[in-house]
Amino acid sequence: MRNLNRRHFLVTGLAAGAAAGLPAGAEAATRGREPAASPFTLGVASGDPDHQGFVIWTRLAVNPMAEDGMGGMPARPVTVQWQIYADERARFPVRVGVTRAVPEWGHSVHVEIAGLAPGREYWYRFKTGRHVSPLGRARTAPHPFQYGGALSMAFVSCAQYEHGYFTSYRRLAEENPDLVLHLGDYQYEYTKNTYVIPGGNVRHHDGPETETLANYRQRHAQYKADADLQAAHAAAPWLVVWDDHELDNNWADEIPEKPEIPQPNFRQRREAAFRAYYENMPLRRSSVPRGIDMQLYRRVRWGRLATFHMLDTRQYRDDQGCGDGYRDCPAAIDPARSITGGEQEAWLLDGFRHSRAQWDILGQQVFFAQRDNNAGPQKITSQDAWDGYVASRKRITQGWLDAKVRNPVVLTGDVHAHWASDLKLDYDDPTGPSVGSELVATSISTGGDGKDSDPQTQPFLKINPHLKFYNNQRGYVLTKIERDLMTADFRVVPQVQVPGSGVHTKSTFVIEDRVPGVKQTYLRPVDPALKALGETTIEETVRMETERP
Template identity: 80%
Template sequence: MSKLNRRHFLVTGLAAGAAATVPATAAYAAASRDLTTDPFTLGVASGDPDHEGFVLWTRLAQQPLAEDGFGGMPQRPFTVQWQVYADEHCRRVVRSGVSVATPEWGHSVHVEVDRLSSDRDYWYRFRVGRYVSPVGRARTAPHPLSYGGPLAMAFVSCAQYEHGYFTSYRRLAEDHPDLVLHLGDYQYEYTKDTYTIPGGNVRDHEGPETETLANYRQRHAQYKADPDLQAAHAAAPWLVVWDDHEVDNNWADEIPEKPEVPQPNFLARREAAFRAYYENMPLRRTSIPRGIDMQLYRRIRWGRLATFHMLDTRQYRDDQGCGDGYRDCPAAVDPERSITGAEQESWLVDGFHKSRAQWDIIGQQVFFAQRDNNAGPAKVTSMDAWDGYVASRQRITQGWVDAKVRNAVVLTGDVHAHWASDLKLDYDDPTGPSVGSELVATSISTGGDGADSDPATHPYLKINPHLKFYNNQRGYVLTKIEREQMTADFRVVPRVQETGAEVYTRATFVVEDRVPGVQQTYLRPMDPSLRAAQDMTVEDTVRWETERP
C-alpha cells in the first residue's frame, strides 16, 4: 500500500476544493490534541459499487480491543477527511470531502461517493488530525448499457479467528480481484476455548461470547485488526452478507440457536449485532439498521455482464425443522415454510423477470443443491440449509426457469469445503436437465487445516450425482466472468494453523453461456502429504460442518 505524509495529503486536498480545507480549522487542532496514537488500526474498505461510485469505509480505534467497544476513542465526534484518486500514487484527486465519525456509531465512517467514471479503478484514503490511513483500491461497475471487460470476482466465507491465520485473505488480495463477495460468518461469536479444533486453537478470541454492542464491536475490531484481512479489504470493493455467526449460531429470525433455553435478551442481542455489523462494513445508508431490522438483501448490477442478487437467509426464515442438524424431517417439505420470507422471495423472482444480464448470480449463505447423506430411500439432509426448505428452493428455481434467465449461478459459503454442483428442478431424477450451477467456497480458516482427498471417492458425490466436486482444505474461489463463460478456480491454502502458506488451484470448473451446470477443466493431483488419515466418510463431512463440539 502507498505511504504518504501529512503535508502531501494536505496539499492534494487543498487542490481538490474547499471541502478539503477542514484540516486547517479548529477541528484539525482538536483532533491533534485528542488523538495520541494512530486511529486507523482497523484499515479501510470499499463496497457496493455501481457505475458512478461506491461506499468508502473506515472506523477510528486507537485501542481496537477496548472492552467498552469504543476503541480507545474520546467520546466526541471527529471530522474525517476523505479523498479519491485517479492514480495509485495518489497524485490526482477526483473527489474529496469530510465525514463525521460519532461515538454513537462506533466512530465508523461510511461515505457514498458518486459522479465518477464507470468501469475503472480508483484509490482512496482518509485523514483525521495528523494521522493518515492506508490506501485502498476501489472500482466502479461498467455503464448499465455496457458489458465492460472480464470481471475478476472472488468469493469467501467462514473466517474463525481462533482456528487459523487469515492467509487466504492475503493470497486473495495478491490475486487482484475486481470484486469480492463475502457470504457470511465474517466473525464468530464464541468466547475463548468454546469452539476448538483437534490439537487446540492457534489464537484466542478476546472478551466473552458476543451478546452486547460492546462485545460485538470488540470482536469485529479484533478481526479487522488482522493485517491479512485488511489487505483483502484494501484490494477491491466488497459485497457483504451475513450468515449465522455474526449474531448466534444457527439463529432463525427472532429465534436463537437453542429456543428451549430461555433467552429473554435475544432480540436485544440481535439489535446489537446488526448495529455492529453495519458499523464495520462498507454498506450504503439503505442498510442502516432500525432496531432489530436491517435491509441487507439487495441487487448490484455490473453493467450488462452480471447482476448480483445478494440474499439474507437468516433474518426472515422459519425456524429449522426437527432441530438444526441432519434429519429425515417432514417439515423440510412443508410448502408454507420459507428460508427467505415471502417478501424477499417475491423481490428475487421479480428481479429474475426484469433481468437482462448475461449472468444472474445469487450470492447467499447455505448449501442450495440437495445433499442427501443417506444411500437408502430416506432423505437425510441438513435442516439449516435449503434442504430444510424444499418448497422455498423449488419456487425460486422455478422462478428463474420461468423468467428464462440466461445463466443462473448460485454462490454459497457456510460448509467449510469447496463444492461444485449442477442444479435441478427434480433432484430425484438424475437424468433430468440441469437448470443452473452452484459454486461453494470453503472456509478461510474455520476447521483448521483440513485435509485433501480424491473428490471422486467422496460418498456424497456417489449418493448425489449432481454434485461434481469436493475438497476439504481452506481457501477461496476466484472467478473470471466473461460473456462466453464463467471460470471458477478453487484456490487452496494447504495450511492455516501456521503462517505463510502459498496458494494453488485445486480444480477449475467452467460454466458456459446458456449451458447450465458445471464442467471440470482442470484437477490438480492430490498431495499425499495433505491427505486425511482415512478416506472421508459422510460422518466426517457432518463433523467438519458442525459448529459446536
C-alpha cells in the same frame, strides 16, 4: 436517537457530493483535537459499487480491543477528511470531502461516493489531524448499457479467528480481483475455548461470548485488526452478507440456536449484532439497521455482464423444522415454510423477470443443491440449508426458469469445503435436465488446516450425482466472468494453523453461456512428439473440458 441518526447520514451524504478541494478550514478544524495515536488501526474498505461510485469505510480506534467497544476514542465526534484518487500513488485527487465519525456509531465512517467514471479503478484514503490511513483500491462498475471487460470476482466465507491465520485473505489480495463477495461468518461469537479444533486453537478470542454492543464491537475490532484481512479489504470493493455467526450459531429470525433455553434478551442481542455489523462493513445507508431489523438483501449490477442478487437467508426464515442437523424431516417439504421470507422471495423473483444481465448470480449463505447423505430410499438432509426448505428452493428455481434467466449461478459458503454442482428442479430424477449451477467456497480458516481429499471417495458425490466436486482444504474461489464463459478456480492453501502458506488451484470448473451446469477442466501436457518438432509456439498445456478420467 432517530434524529441523531438522520443528521449523521445527512452529513455523510453531503460529504459524498462535495466538490474537489477541501472546504475552507477543514484542516484546522481537527488541529489539537485529533487522537494522539493513529486511529486507523482497523484499516479501510470499499463496497457496493455501481457505475458512478462506491462506499468507502473506516472505523476509528486507537485501542481496538477496549472492553467498552469504543476503541479508546473520545465520547465526541471526530472530523475525518476523505480523498479519492485516479492513481495508486495518490497524486491526482478527483473527489475530496469531510465527514464526521460519531461515538453513537462506534466512530465508523461510511461515505457514498458518486460522480465518478464507470468501469475504472480508483484509490482512496482518510485523514484526521496528522494521521493518514492506508490507501485502498476500489473500482466502479461498467455503465448499465455496457458489458465492460472480463470481471475478476472472488468469493469467500467462514473465517474463525481462533482456528487459523487469515492467509487466504492475504493470497486473495494478491490476486488483485475487481470484486469480492463475502457470504457470511465474517466473525464468530464464541468466547475462548468454546469452539476448539483437534490439537487446539492457534490463537484466541478476547472477551466473552458476544451478546452486547460492546462485545460485538470488540470482536469485530479483533478481526479487523488482522493485517491479512485488512489487505483483502484494501484490495477491492466487497459485497457482504451475513450468515449465522455474526449473531448466534444457527439463529433463525427471532429464534436463537437453543430456543429451549430461556434467552429473554435475544432481541436486544440481535439489535446489537446488527448495529455492530453495519458499523464495521462498507454498506450504503439503505442498510442502516432500525432496531432489530436491517435491510441486507439487495441487487448490485455490473453493467450488462452480471447482476448480483445478495440474499439474507437468516433474518426472515422459518425456524429449522427438526433441529439443525441431518434429519428425515416432514417439515422440510411444507410448502408454507420459507428460508427467505415472502417479501424477499417476491423481490428475487421480480428481479429475475426484469433481468437483462448475461449472468444472474445469487450471493447467499447455505447449500442450495440437495445433499442427501443416505444411499437408501430415506432422504437424510441438512435442515439448516435449503434442503430444510424444499418448497422455497423449488419456487426460486422455477422462478428463474419461468423468467428465462440466461445463466443462473448460485454462490454459497457455510460448509467449510469446496463444492461444485449442477442444479435441478427435481433432484429425485437424476436424469432430468440441469437448470443452473452452484459454486461453494470453503472456509478461510474455520476447521483448521483441513486435508486434501479425493472427490472420487466422497460419499456425497456417489449418492448425489449432480454434485461434481469436493475438497476439504481452506481457501477461496476466484472466478473470471466473461460474456460466453464463467471460469471458477478453487484456490487452496495447504496450511492455516501456521502463517505464510502459498496458494494453488486444486481444480477449475467452467460454466458456458446458456449451458446450465458445471464442467471440470484440467491441464494435459502437449504430446512430446509435437514438442520434438520444434513447435515452440504451441502452448505447454491444453484445456480439456471434460471430467478427469
